[in-house]
Amino acid sequence: MERLNYGIIGCGMMGQEHLRNIALLSNAGVAAIFEPDPAMRSAAAAMVPGARIVNTIEELLAVEAVNCLLIASPNYFHLEQLEKIAAIRPLPVLVEKPLFTAPEDAPRLEALRAAYPAPIWVAMEYRYMPPVARMIEEAEAATGGVRMLTIREHRFPFLEKVGDWNRFNRNTGGTLVEKCCHFFDLMRHILKSDPVRIMASGGQSVNHVSESYNGERSDIWDNAYVIVDFASGARAMLELCMFAEGARYQEEISAVGPRGKIECHVPGPGRFWPDHLGEPPVAQVIVSPRDPKGPRMIEIPVDPSLLAAGDHNGSTFYQHQRFQRAALGNQPIEVSLEDGWWAVAMGLAAQQSALTGEAVDLSTQTYAMAS
The missing domain is CATH 3.40.50.720 (NAD(P)-binding Rossmann-like Domain)
Structure with a gap:
């Protein structure tokens, strides 16, 4: 190679x-x-x-x-x-x-x-976190076709960055772009459909409210709800809270369809887990069929060397492996400019909806993806 x-x-x-x-x-x-x-x-x-x-x-x-x-x-x-x-x-x-x-x-x-x-x-x-990847792999069989998708992230506040650039909407695109484009990408990836309408409510309630930089107060949001309707008829919801670092799991994702439910629970960075609580939690995937009833839980451990290398449950390594193959011409790109474009467009629409109190029709937006 x-x-x-x-x-x-x-x-x-x-x-x-x-x-x-x-x-x-x-x-x-x-x-x-x-x-x-x-x-x-x-x-x-x-x-x-x-x-x-x-x-x-x-x-x-x-x-x-x-x-x-x-x-x-x-x-x-x-x-x-x-x-x-x-x-x-x-x-x-x-x-x-x-x-x-x-x-x-x-x-x-x-x-x-x-x-x-x-x-x-x-x-x-986030596509390449082992528990999320496992959930995506099994979602169709477990649900019979996902009709409802819920993503919850309860996490720590934005960390300090060079020059405090991430404290302002103008630098980041806003929290629903900067932080949540990952989740909007997951929605499109899991549902295999494009969004048509977005409704959101969000704001700055707890974090950074008293912070000022060069005389300018931080305006970055720390919580939101977003509901997305998709062309396929499926719908998805995001719940974000960035003052909930005491939670056992950072991301909880559930997908439900006529056959049943599948969900995954992903812990946050191990370096933030309190020593007095012992070992950090292990990621889980849970499959809950409607018939016969009976949830089945599978632990998804991640190589400790990968956990030590970053804050994203090993996913950065797996992403680089795939990028390496694509860069050498051995596989296609898996996350394209179109995917990245849609993730931002969804975040911008969610920011707009939260500010105006109105649902946003993505087909009318100049920043929506060209066909």
Whole structure:
């Protein structure tokens, strides 16, 4: 197998999780890193001492050994950086979500999608969490066709990021874009249908309400309910609470159909689990048929080395394995620009619905996916 030599753009908290997981891959390594923050650059250099540390994206793309890219910069840089790469040296890219943060960015992404000659994989790690992947694999047989899908995330507040960029809607796209595009992607992926209408209620109730940065108060939301109607007739709901870190499980997903129900329970990052409670919980998948009745619970343990490498239940590693195969031409892209586009469009529509109190028809939105 040809070796992947990554050029890394952005080595903050998520970028460093990617570095740890790339180190676990076979035939892969990091050739060059671009990270403008001095502290993060120093941390990344210590993690990958053989990588070349560069000062610009142009300099990174000039490193001959680099044959694929990872973008893990703040949200509002993603599209601009993809456009720069397209103009200079279009290599296979794994780009963190969200792809864009504002409705007016959508035409630029459409132009990129039409012209980019190499694979672009959008990093939707939640698809690859082992319990979520197991649930998706068994959902059709367990439910007889999913008609109702519920995703609940009860978690910790937004963590501190370089320059506090994630404290403001203008930088993130809003919580329902920044945080929840993962879940909107899961909805489309599980239901195999596109959304047609979104209703939401959300706001900032507890977290960061007294925080101010350079005289500007944080406005990032910390809770929401979102209901989505799909073209297939199925419906889905998201419940987000970011002041519920005391919960045993961080994500709880359930899918129900005429034959029964399947659900999964995913613990949060092990580093946040209190020592006095012993070992962190193990992820579960539960299948509950209607006839004969009787739930069946399956534990889904994850390799401890993968849990130690990041905060996403091992999914970052499995995502990189698949990206590696796609970058080398051995499998198709699994999370496309179209998937990433829809996830943002759904988040923007949910933000709009929550602000206006009205349901949003996605067919009327300029940022909805072009056919």
